[in-house]
Amino acid sequence: xxxxxxxxxxxxxxxxxxxxxxxxxxxxxxxxxxxxxxxxxxxxxxxxxxxxxxxxxxxxxxxxxxxxxxxxxxxxxxxxxxxxxxxxxxxxxxxxxxxxxxxxxxxxxxxxxxxxxxxxxxxxxxxxxxxxxxxxxxxxxxxxxxxxxxxxxxxxxxxxxxxxxxxxxxxxxxxxxxxxxxxxxxxxxxxxxxxxxxxxxxxxxxxxxxxxxxxxxxxxxxxxxxxxxxxxxxxxxxxxxxxxxxxxxxxxxxxxxxxxxxxxxxxxxxxxxxxxxxxxxxxxxxxxxxxxxxxxxxxxxxxxxxxxxxxxxxxxxx
Amino acid sequence: xxxxxxxxxxxxxxxxxxxxxxxxxxxxxxxxxxxxxxxxxxxxxxxxxxxxxxxxxxxxxxxxxxxxxxxxxxxxxxxxxxxxxxxxxxxxxxxxxxxxxxxxxxxxxxxxxxxxxxxxxxxxxxxxxxxxxxxxxxxxxxxxxxxxxxxxxxxxxxxxxxxxxxxxxxxxxxxxxxxxxxxxxxxxxxxxxxxxxxxxxxxxxxxxxxxxxxxxxxxxxxxxxxxxxxxxxxxxxxxxxxxxxxxxxxxxxxxxxxxxxxxxxxxxxxxxx
Numbered sequence: 001x002x003x004x005x006x007x008x009x010x011x012x013x014x015x016x017x018x019x020x021x022x023x024x025x026x027x028x029x030x031x032x033x034x035x036x037x038x039x040x041x042x043x044x045x046x047x048x049x050x051x052x053x054x055x056x057x058x059x060x061x062x063x064x065x066x067x068x069x070x071x072x073x074x075x076x077x078x079x080x081x082x083x084x085x086x087x088x089x090x091x092x093x094x095x096x097x098x099x100x101x102x103x104x105x106x107x108x109x110x111x112x113x114x115x116x117x118x119x120x121x122x123x124x125x126x127x128x129x130x131x132x133x134x135x136x137x138x139x140x141x142x143x144x145x146x147x148x149x150x151x152x153x154x155x156x157x158x159x160x161x162x163x164x165x166x167x168x169x170x171x172x173x174x175x176x177x178x179x180x181x182x183x184x185x186x187x188x189x190x191x192x193x194x195x196x197x198x199x200x201x202x203x204x205x206x207x208x209x210x211x212x213x214x215x216x217x218x219x220x221x222x223x224x225x226x227x228x229x230x231x232x233x234x235x236x237x238x239x240x241x242x243x244x245x246x247x248x249x250x251x252x253x254x255x256x257x258x259x260x261x262x263x264x265x266x267x268x269x270x271x272x273x274x275x276x277x278x279x280x281x282x283x284x285x286x287x288x289x290x291x292x293x294x295x296x297x298x299x300x301x302x303x304x305x306x307x308x309x310x311x312x313x314x315x316x317x318x
Numbered sequence: 319x320x321x322x323x324x325x326x327x328x329x330x331x332x333x334x335x336x337x338x339x340x341x342x343x344x345x346x347x348x349x350x351x352x353x354x355x356x357x358x359x360x361x362x363x364x365x366x367x368x369x370x371x372x373x374x375x376x377x378x379x380x381x382x383x384x385x386x387x388x389x390x391x392x393x394x395x396x397x398x399x400x401x402x403x404x405x406x407x408x409x410x411x412x413x414x415x416x417x418x419x420x421x422x423x424x425x426x427x428x429x430x431x432x433x434x435x436x437x438x439x440x441x442x443x444x445x446x447x448x449x450x451x452x453x454x455x456x457x458x459x460x461x462x463x464x465x466x467x468x469x470x471x472x473x474x475x476x477x478x479x480x481x482x483x484x485x486x487x488x489x490x491x492x493x494x495x496x497x498x499x500x501x502x503x504x505x506x507x508x509x510x511x512x513x514x515x516x517x518x519x520x521x522x523x524x525x526x527x528x529x530x531x532x533x534x535x536x537x538x539x540x541x542x543x544x545x546x547x548x549x550x551x552x553x554x555x556x557x558x559x560x561x562x563x564x565x566x567x568x569x570x571x572x573x574x575x576x577x578x579x580x581x582x583x584x585x586x587x588x589x590x591x
Contacts, residue, residue, distance in 0.1 A: 037495045038420075041411035045404045045470070046423060052464030053430040056441035063441060070444075116335065119328050132578065133336045139570050139581070141524045143545045144563045151349065151362075151556060152342045158362045162341075165363075192339070197585065204586040224324070253434045256526060260546065272436050279440040280531070292437035303432050 057296070063289035070285040082290035092291070095271045098183060099251045102270075105187035106247035110240070112191070113198035118228055121206040131203070135196035142193075146260030149189045150176070179267040186258050186268055193257070198243055205236040245306035249299045271295060343567075350374065350560035357557045373561035380551070381562050385537065386544035393455055393529075393540065394522045397462035401469050401518055402511055409473035410499050414485065431467045436527060446532060457532040458540075462522055469514045472587065476510035477503065516577065516584040523570070541566055 064082055066075040086092050116134055120127055137145070152158045153175035160172040175185045213231050222230070255272040258264055264273040271291065279288035349357060350373050351366035377383065412424060442461070451457035480503065488498050504511075526542040533540070539547065545566050552558045574581060 035417070038411040038415035038417045041407045041415075041495075041499075042423060045408035046426070048404065048460070048464035049426060049430060049467075051445060052442060052461060053433060053438070054426070055445055056438045057433060059444060060438060060441040112335075116332070119332070124328070124332070128578075130332050130336060131582075132574070133339050135582070136571075136574060137339060138585075139520055139524075139574055141542055141545070141566050141570065142526050143542045144566045147545070147548070147559055147563045148342050148346055151346060151560065154556075156361070158342060158345045161362045192342070200582055201586055204582070249434070253436060255436050260526070272434075275437055276439065276531075279443075285440060288440045292440050295437050296433060299434055300432055 060289045060292055060296075063285050064293050065286075067286045069283040070279065071283070075286075078286065082287045083294070085287060086290050086294055092274065095269050095274050096252075098268065098270050099254065101183040101187040102190055102251035102254045103247065105191050106194075106251055109191045109195045110198055110243055110247065113195050113202050114236075114240070117199050117202035117206055118232060121203060121232070122224075131200075135200050137193050138196035138200075140193075142256040143260055145189065145193055146257065149185075149192075149257075150261055153185050176262055176268075177266060182262065182266045182268045186261060189257050189261070190254070201239055201243065202236060205239045206232055209235040241309060242306070245302060245309075249302050252295060252298060346560045346563055349557050350564050352557050354555065354557060373557050374565065377548075377552075377558050377561040377565060381548055381558075382536075382539055382544055383541075383562070383565055386539045386541050389455065389538060390523060390540045393458055393462070394519060397459050397522055398515055398518050400459070400463045401466050402514060404463060405466070405469040405473045405514065406504060406507060406511075407499070408470050409477050410503055412470075413474055413477045414482070427467050427470060430465075431471075435465055439527070439531060443531065451532075453533055453535050453538065455533065455538065458529050461528055461532070462518075462525075466518065469518060472510050472514055472517075473507060475587075476507060480506050512580060513584040513587055516581055520570070520573075520581075 063075070065077060065079060067078045067081075068075040116130075120131055124130065140148075155172075155174060159175060160169070163169050163171050173181060176182050209231060214227060217227050217231060253272055254270045255276075258268045258270055259273050262268045264270070264277065269277075272295070275288050275291045275295070278284045278291065345362045348364075348366055349362065351369055351371075352360065353367075353370065353372070356367055408427075412420065446452055446457045446461070449460075451460060484502050484506075485498050488502055493501065523541060525540075526546065529538075529540045529543050530546065533543070545562050548559050548562050552562075
């Protein structure tokens with residue numbers, strides 16, 4: 001096989017070359033008109049990109065080396081003092097541990113999403129209804145979700161009433177007031193909110209697996225578990241890898257749910273809440289910038305690892 | 319036998335998950351119909367005595383929800399239209415032209431997707447402030463336009479599937495670049511535009527932090543910030559807050575029911591880019 005192909009290739013090559021040369025010359029001919037055209041089309045998008053992404057990032061680096069309070073005309077250069085603070089002051093570093101709750105929660109979230117995506121990829125009664133119910137929370141306004149779960153967790157609220165009904169009333173506690181449980185409550189709210197997105201992504205990936213594979217497997221006598229193990233799991237590996245990476249950076253950047261529900265009190269403060277509070281509440285723009293730079297660096301490293309582990313072209317759902 | 323119990327387990331888990339998903343919302347709906355006294359005396363699972371919309375009226379008027387809907391709609395329309403124009407223009411330039419700095423621009427857009435938006439607000443705030451946009455709708459619109467790179471990617475991805483021969487044919491008919499962009503590219507990008515409208519529209523409707531930070535003025539409330547302000551004056555009146563929550567959720571529910579299929583497709587293509 002290989003030898004015949006090799007033999008057949010040499011005469012084909014010049015032909016191909018000629019064809020591609022023709023193609024490029026035709027393409028070159030489309031480069032007609034005024035040469036400035038692409039710049040005109042790009043002027044506004046690039047201006048906005050520079051103004052609202054690159055100028056802030058550059059400024060952030062500069063602020064992080066100063067003790068600026070956000071208002072003062074002068075910014076005193078303090079070197080790496082702010083960075084030293086971020087890593088040495090325990091009250092600043094502590095917030096990283098809060099991320100662990102959300103990171104752990106994202107595993108539960110992905111496991112649930114994978115389970116429901118798998119069972120709903122097989123024919124199921126009321127399939128669309130279940131799919132809609134499971135996905136809907138992802139679309140709901142974050143502030144509304146915050147209130148829904150403030151009501152859910154409040155003393156004598158939904159959760160306590162539920163526990164009473166099943167005879168576990170003794171378990172009730174201030175779900176958002178107790179330092180030992182507040183992060184569990186908030187992380188489970190996060191699962192409720194985001195599970196639907198993972199679920200729909202996984203479902204899309206599973207459904208893009210050709211049907212013949214299942215049919216062939218069924219003919220070979222494979223059961224549901226084997227179908228999952230040998231067809232579905234390998235087929236959705238890339239999207240699971242991507243979700244995993246997003247879970248890491250996502251759990252470091254948790255903000256809305258704890259900010260809206262507890263404002264970061266009772267030990268529920270996350271890294272981002274601390275950053276924005278330092279900047280806008282305590283006027284420590286220098287320190288806040290250093291924290292933002294640290295987070296940016298971590299996210300960049302994680303994304304770099306992701307690109308190494310999961311080649312981009314493999315993640316394709318459309 | 320095992321097949322039967324597996325089936326029961328499957329439906330049992332689905333029903334259980336649906337209950338856990340819906341229960342927190344259902345109790346809010348019930349609370350929103352209770353009077354203040356009724357709310358105090360009843361548990362979360364007790365049905366309201368009557369279907370009174372009084373709480374909705376209070377939430378809508380005292381919570382300044384009308385203003386919020388007007389502000390949100392205005393910001394949404396301007397930002398989504400702007401995103402489409404800017405995104406398609408950038409995509410057209412990057413996909414159809416060869417020019418110096420092309421690679422630089424592509425990398426610049428790519429890198430920007432990695433910057434987590436909430437953290438850079440520390441410095442973005444100064445830029446917005448220096449532009450004199452603080453506490454105006456312009457600030458929020460500018461940020462929605464300027465920090466949206468995902469849309470550009472969706473447009474580029476889609477534009478690659480539009481054959482270049484169409485452009486060439488138009489050139490032969492004497493069209494210039496602007497005509498090609500307006501008459502050929504834009505109409506053919508309709509599916510991608512629909513995706514962007516859905517993703518971006520839902521994101522803007524739900525966005526909390528940007529309006530919270532840049533439009534603190536009381537008459538500049540949007541849906542999220544107006545609802546958030548219920549925390550103060552209605553702090554102890556859960557029945558009013560519940561009505562506010564439902565008011566905010568109704569448009570989402572309607573859009574979801576009407577556009578289900580597009581929404582699923584939109585999020586699967588948007589999230590992986």
